[in-house]
Amino acid sequence: MLKVSNLQARVDGKMILNGLDLEVKAGEVHAIMGPNGSGKSTFANVLAGHEAFEVTGGTVEFEGKNLLEMEPEERAWAGIFLAFQYPVEIPGVGNTYFLRMALNAIRKARGQEELDSVAFMKVLREKVKLLKLRDDLLKRPLNEGFSGGEKKRNEILQMALLEPKLAILDETDSGLDIDALKIVADGVNALRDGTRSVIVVTHYQRLLDYIVPDHTHVLYKGKIVKSGGKELALELEEKGYGWIQESHAA
Amino acid sequence: MSHDPIQHYQDLCQSRSQQKQPAWLRAIRLSAAARLAELGFPTRKHEEWKYTPVRPLTAVAFAQSPLPLSLSRVAAEDLLSRTTQGALRVVIGDGQILPAISSLEALPAGVSIRSLREILDTENEPDDLLRQRFALALDRVGDNAFDALNLALFSDGVVIDIPKNTSVTQPIEIVYVGSCSSTPQIGAIRSFVSLARGSQASIIERFVGLSPDGAHNPHTTGSASTPHNPHTTGSASTPHNPHTTGSAPTPHNPHTTGSAPTPHNPHTTGSAPYFTTASTAFFVEENAALDHYKIQQDDPSAFHIAWTWLHQKSHSRVSTFAVSLGGKIARNETEAALDGQGIETTLNGLYLVEGDRFVDNRTFLDHAKPHCHSVEVYKGILSERGKGTFNGKILVRQDAQKTDAKQSNQALLLSDDATIYSKPQLEIFADDVKCTHGATTGYLDEKSMFYARSRGVPEDAARGLLTYAFANALIEGVRLPALQQELSALLAQRFQLSAMDDLMGLLDEQELG
Ligand SMILES: Nc1ncnc2c1ncn2[C@@H]1O[C@H](COP(=O)(O)OP(=O)(O)OP(=O)(O)O)[C@@H](O)[C@H]1O
Ligand SMILES: [Mg+2]
Numbered sequence: 001m002l003k004v005s006n007l008q009a010r011v012d013g014k015m016i017l018n019g020l021d022l023e024v025k026a027g028e029v030h031a032i033m034g035p036n037g038s039g040k041s042t043f044a045n046v047l048a049g050h051e052a053f054e055v056t057g058g059t060v061e062f063e064g065k066n067l068l069e070m071e072p073e074e075r076a077w078a079g080i081f082l083a084f085q086y087p088v089e090i091p092g093v094g095n096t097y098f099l100r101m102a103l104n105a106i107r108k109a110r111g112q113e114e115l116d117s118v119a120f121m122k123v124l125r126e127k128v129k130l131l132k133l134r135d136d137l138l139k140r141p142l143n144e145g146f147s148g149g150e151k152k153r154n155e156i157l158q159m160a161l162l163e164p165k166l167a168i169l170d171e172t173d174s175g176l177d178i179d180a181l182k183i184v185a186d187g188v189n190a191l192r193d194g195t196r197s198v199i200v201v202t203h204y205q206r207l208l209d210y211i212v213p214d215h216t217h218v219l220y221k222g223k224i225v226k227s228g229g230k231e232l233a234l235e236l237e238e239k240g241y242g243w244i245q246e247s248h249a250a
Numbered sequence: 251m252s253h254d255p256i257q258h259y260q261d262l263c264q265s266r267s268q269q270k271q272p273a274w275l276r277a278i279r280l281s282a283a284a285r286l287a288e289l290g291f292p293t294r295k296h297e298e299w300k301y302t303p304v305r306p307l308t309a310v311a312f313a314q315s316p317l318p319l320s321l322s323r324v325a326a327e328d329l330l331s332r333t334t335q336g337a338l339r340v341v342i343g344d345g346q347i348l349p350a351i352s353s354l355e356a357l358p359a360g361v362s363i364r365s366l367r368e369i370l371d372t373e374n375e376p377d378d379l380l381r382q383r384f385a386l387a388l389d390r391v392g393d394n395a396f397d398a399l400n401l402a403l404f405s406d407g408v409v410i411d412i413p414k415n416t417s418v419t420q421p422i423e424i425v426y427v428g429s430c431s432s433t434p435q436i437g438a439i440r441s442f443v444s445l446a447r448g449s450q451a452s453i454i455e456r457f458v459g460l461s462p463d464g465a466h467n468p469h470t471t472g473s474a475s476t477p478h479n480p481h482t483t484g485s486a487s488t489p490h491n492p493h494t495t496g497s498a499p500t501p502h503n504p505h506t507t508g509s510a511p512t513p514h515n516p517h518t519t520g521s522a523p524y525f526t527t528a529s530t531a532f533f534v535e536e537n538a539a540l541d542h543y544k545i546q547q548d549d550p551s552a553f554h555i556a557w558t559w560l561h562q563k564s565h566s567r568v569s570t571f572a573v574s575l576g577g578k579i580a581r582n583e584t585e586a587a588l589d590g591q592g593i594e595t596t597l598n599g600l601y602l603v604e605g606d607r608f609v610d611n612r613t614f615l616d617h618a619k620p621h622c623h624s625v626e627v628y629k630g631i632l633s634e635r636g637k638g639t640f641n642g643k644i645l646v647r648q649d650a651q652k653t654d655a656k657q658s659n660q661a662l663l664l665s666d667d668a669t670i671y672s673k674p675q676l677e678i679f680a681d682d683v684k685c686t687h688g689a690t691t692g693y694l695d696e697k698s699m700f701y702a703r704s705r706g707v708p709e710d711a712a713r714g715l716l717t718y719a720f721a722n723a724l725i726e727g728v729r730l731p732a733l734q735q736e737l738s739a740l741l742a743q744r745f746q747l748s749a750m751d752d753l754m755g756l757l758d759e760q761e762l763g
Contacts (some may be wrong), residue, residue, distance in 0.1 A: 048704045052696070078708035088701045092719030092726065096753045102705035104748075109706065121756045138757060141719075153387070158705060224553065 001026045002047075002067075002166060009046050009056035016042045018222035021057065024166070029198045031208055031233055034219035035241045040201045041085050043219065044170045048082040049075050058193030062166070076102075076133075083155035083172045085201075090142040095154065098142045099124060103161050127160040131187050135220035148175035158185045161216050167191065168199045173207035185210030205237040218244055255308040256287055262314050262436075271370050274381060278388050282401035289395040298394075301639050301671050302610050307579055312436035314403060315595075319343025319429055323335070325460065326351050329427060332547075334454055337423040337488040337731045344429055345405040345437035346523070358418055366407035380409075380476065383442055383531065395553045400527045404440040412449040412538075417434065421452040421730055428524035428552055429460045439528040445538035445566075452541040452730060455530060457556075459549025459576065462521050483509040531559040534566040536590070536743050541569050541729055545737075548576035550607060555581045564590030564619075571728065573737065574601040574609045581610040588615070588622045588650075599628040600724050602744070603636030603668070614643045615657075617650040623724045624654070629724055630661040631717060632668035640686070643675040650680050657687040662694070662720055694720075714745035 002024040009017040016039045024030050034040055047054050047060065049072035060067040060076060063220055070078065090098070103123075104114040115123065128138065131153055143151050152172050159167050167188065188198060188211050200211055208216075208230065216232040217224045218241070225230070226244055263283035267276050292299035292310050321329065321343070330351060333339055338356075347365045354363050369380065391398045408424050414715060428437055445451055450701050481668045526548065531636050534540050540560075548554050554577040572582050586595050601609045615624050629639050640659040661670040674687040694716045702712035725741065728734035742748075 028470055048700075050700055071709070072700060072703035073612070073706050073708050073712075082704055084701070088695075088697050090698050090701070090716070090719050092721070092723035094716060094753065096757065098702075098705075098715075100753065101711070101748070102702075102707055105708060105711065106706035117756055121753070135757065162706065183563055 001063055003059075003061040005059050006153060007043075007046070007060060009042060009053045010056055011042065011053050015056075016053070016222050017046065020219070020223055022217065022224060024197050024199065025050055025156055027192070027194045028214045029192075029200065029211055031200045031202060031213035031216045031230075032219055033202060033216065033233065033236055034223075038219045039222040040219055041170055042222075044085075044168045044199075044201060047075075047149045047168060048072060048080060052176030072110075073105070076162070076164075077106055079161055081159050081167045083152070083167065083169045084188060085170040085174075087143050087151045087155055089144045089146070091144045095140055095142045096124070096138045099158065099161055102158065106162055123161065127157055130190060131157050132183055133157055135175045149177065149180050152176055153180060154182065156184050160187050160191065163191065164196070166197050166199070168201070170201045171203065172200075173202050173204060181207060184211060187245075205233050208233050220244060253309065253311050255291060255311075258311050259283070259399055259402065260287060266314070266405070275370060275384065278384050279402050281388055282391060282398045285391055285588060286395055286398040289393055289398065290502055291395050295653055296352045298612070298641075301583060301637070302500060303608060307525065310434050310523065310525070310553075311411075312434045314405060314436050314438070315344055318346040318348055319427065319460075321348070321351070321460075329458070329460065332458055333425050333456065334421060334423050334484040334730070334736070337421040337454060337732075339423045339425060340408050341425045341427060342406060342408070342437070342439055343427045344435045345439055347406050347408070348427075358416065358420075360413035360416055361418055362409075362411045363422065364409045366409050366442070369409060380442070387440070387529070387531070390559075396527060397529065397557065400438050400440060400529050400555075403436070403438040404529070405438055405673040407439050407441040408443075409441065410443040410451075410453070412443075412445045412451050417450040418452070421454055421733075423456060423671040424530075426455070426457045426526055426528055427460055428457070428526045428548060430462055430521045430524060430549055430551065432462075432522060434522035434524060436525045436527070439526075441528070441530040442533070443530065443540075444533045445535060445540055447535045449535075450539045452543070453532075454543045454545060454730075454733065455528070455558075456545040457526055457528075457548050457554060457576070459547070459552055461549065467508055470509050470727065488639060500756075503544070523550075523553060524549070524693060525553040525586045526556070527554075527558070528556040530557065532561065532568070534560065534562045534568055536563045537565045539564075539567040542571070542572070543728065543730070543733060544572040544582070545733075546572070546576055546580060546582070548580065550576060550578060552577050553579050556583070558582075558584045560584070560586040560588065560595070562588050562590060562593045562595065565592040566590065567594040569596040569597070569729075571724070572597075572599040572601075572611070574599070574603075574611070574738075577607065577609070579608045579610075581612070583612045583614075585614040586616065586624070588617050588624070589619060591619050591621045593619075593622040594697075595622070595624040597626040598625070598724055598727065599640075601628070601630045601638055602721070603630065603638050604633045608636075609638045611639060611642075612641045612643075615645065615655065617646045617653045617655060619649055620653070621630070621649045622650065624656070626655075626657040627724065628659040629721060630659070630670055631664065631721060632661060632670055633664035635665075635667045636672075637669045639671040639673070640689070641673045641675070644677070644685060644687070646676075646680050646683050646685065648677040648679040652683045653680060653683040653685065655683070655685045657685075659689045660720075661689075661691045662717060663691060664717070711747070714747055718745040718747055 007017050007020040032040055045094040055068055100120050107114055213230050216228050218226040260283055267279050291304055294300055340352045562568055574580055584597055597613050598610055605608045628640050632638055642657050644655050646653045659672050671689055672689040676685055698716050699712055721741050722738055723739045
C-alpha cells in the first residue's frame, strides 16, 4: 500500500529525513518510535503533503501512485489521513460544519453523492456514540479551547468519519487519560477491516496494548535504524533509546 | 458650471433654517454652517483625513428633499425583508422617518421612540435636556467639517428613551434608507438614545440602499465576489421606482396624494449616488447596558459618514459592533467617553472591502476615570482594489488608574492591490494601567490551510472557509440570534461556502429524540 524509499526532506535548509525506508502493506499496523526531534512528525507531515517540508530525494508510492506529486487534498481523497500531534484551532468555524465540509469534499472527489444535513447527522451520530464525545464539542468552533485530550479525540472523530485507507496517528495518545486511550483505540480498531492500514507514532507502549502493531520501527536522526515486532516497543520502553544511539554513534 | 461645495451646503442650510423650528436650534444650525465655511472640507493634508478620498463626495451637489421618500408596495416589502426579524423598527428614508413602515405601536411600558422632527415641530420649547444635547453637539464639532455639515442640515432623527430599570427584550432597529434616484440625495440624521439607570436595550442601526427599481443591491447582501455594478445598467423600464407617486400604501405619505410636487424628478432613468450622514449619541447611565450593532449595507455607489457617540456613566456596559459592507466611501467614527468607574466597553468592527470601495474606521476611547475596562477588536477583509483604514486612539487620563484597555486590528489582504492603513494611538497619562494594542496585516494562516486541505477540502474552498472563519469569529459574539444567523449566512454566501443549514438545530432535535 505504502512504499517509502530513501526519503530525504529538509525544512529551512536543515535536513530532517535522511534516507527513510518503510513499507506498509494493506491491513498492517506499524508503530514508529524514536527520541524527540528524530523526525517522526516531519515524516507524517511529508506523507500528508505539508509544503513547508521540502522533499530532496527518494520516492513515496501509495497504491502504486506517486504520492509526492499530489496536493494535500488529493492525498486525502486517495485515502490518507493524518491525526495531528498539535491540531490547529480554527475559531469561527463550527466543528460540525467542518466535519460535513470535509466528508462531502471527499465523497465528491470519490464520485459519491454528497450527504444532506439529515443524512450527515445520522452518520455523525453513530461515530460520536462510538467515540463517546460530548455534544457541546460538536457545537463549538473547531478545536477552539478544546483540552488536549478533546482535540485528540476530535481528530479520531474526523478519522472515523472520513474512513481513510491509511491513518497516521502522530502521538494521538499523548495527553489522553486511560479511558480516552481505550476509546481512541476502539475507534482505530473499528476502522480496521483487513485492508486499512495504520501508522502509530508514539513514545509509549500503553497505546500499543490496544492497537497491536505488526511491526515496530525506531526512527533516529531521520532514518529507521531498527525494526522489529511488537516486542521491540516493550524493549524500548524498558531500555530507552540509549542502546540504539550508541550502536549508531558515528 | 463649477460647483462650490461649501456654498452649496450654505445654501442648503439657509433653506433648512427657514423651516419652522425653535429659535435656539436655528442659531445652532447657522453656527454649524458658519463653522463648516470656516473649516472648509478636509484634504489629504489633514492628519485625520490623510487617506480618505473626500473629493468624489464634495464634487456632488446633493439635494435635500423636503418630502419624505415614497415607496411602492413592492419596494417597501423588499425593504422590510432586509430588516431584522422580530425587531421594533423605525425606518428613515432619505433623512425622514416613514411612519407607515415603522412599527412603533407596541412599545414596552415607559419606552418612548419619537421623531426628532416632530418634537421640534410640535413643542415650542422641547425639554432643556434636548437643548443641552444640541449645545454639546455644537461644542463637539471641533474641526470636524462633516459633523458641522450634519448639524447644520439634519432633517430628522430618532429620540429613544428607555426608563429606569427597564429591560427592553425586543431589539430596536433604526433603518436608514438611501435612494439612488435621478437627483443625488443627502440624508442627514441626528439621533439621541438614552438608557436610564439600570436599563437594558439592544439597538441596531442598519443602513441600506434602494436602487431605482426598488430592488436591493446584491453587492451588499452577500454575493460580492462579482464586482459588477447593477446601477450602470439602465433602469428606464423598472416599474417600482421608489419615488413613484400614488402607489405607496401609506396614508402618512404626502406622495400618495399624487398632487404633491416632487423636488426631484422620480421618473428619469438616472441613478445618482446618495449620501447618508448620521450622528447617533447614546447616553448610558449608571448600571445600564447597551448592545449596539451598526450594519452598514449601503449601495456601492453611496457615500456614508456616520458617528456613534457613547457617553457612559459608572458601572455601565456598552458593546458595539460595526459591520461595514457597503458604500463607495464609508467612514465610521466611534467615540466612547468613559465618564465613571467600573465601566465596560467593547468596540468591535468588521469591514469587508472589495471593488474600488474605501472604508475608514476611526475609534476613540476616552478613559477618564479609574477601574474601567475596554476591549476593541477590528477585523478587515480587503480584496480587489479595496482600501481601508483603522485609526484607533485610546486616551487614558491621569485620573484613570487601573485602566485595562486592549485593542487590535487584524486585516486580511486577499489581493496585491488591496490596502490597509492601520494606526493605533495610545496616549497614557496614568501610571498604573494595562494597555495593549496590536495590528496584524496578512494572509491566511498556513497551518490552518494545511489542516483543512489535509481533510480533503480543496484549496479554494479552504481559502473561503478560513476567510469566513476570520470574520465569523467576531460575528459569533452577536447576541441577537436572528442577526447573528443573517450575518453568518451573508458571509458564507460571500465566500462561496455551501449553505449553512441549521446543523445545530438538528443536533438539538436529536438530543431530545
Ligand atoms: N518548521 C520547522 N522549522 C525548523 N525546524 C523544524 C521545523 N519543523 C521541525 N523542525 C525540526 O526538525 C526536527 C524534527 O522535528 P519533528 O517534529 O519531526 O520531531 P519528532 O520526532 O516528531 O519529535 P517529538 O517526539 O518531540 O514530537 C526537530 O529538530 C525540529 O526542531
Ligand atoms: Mg512529533
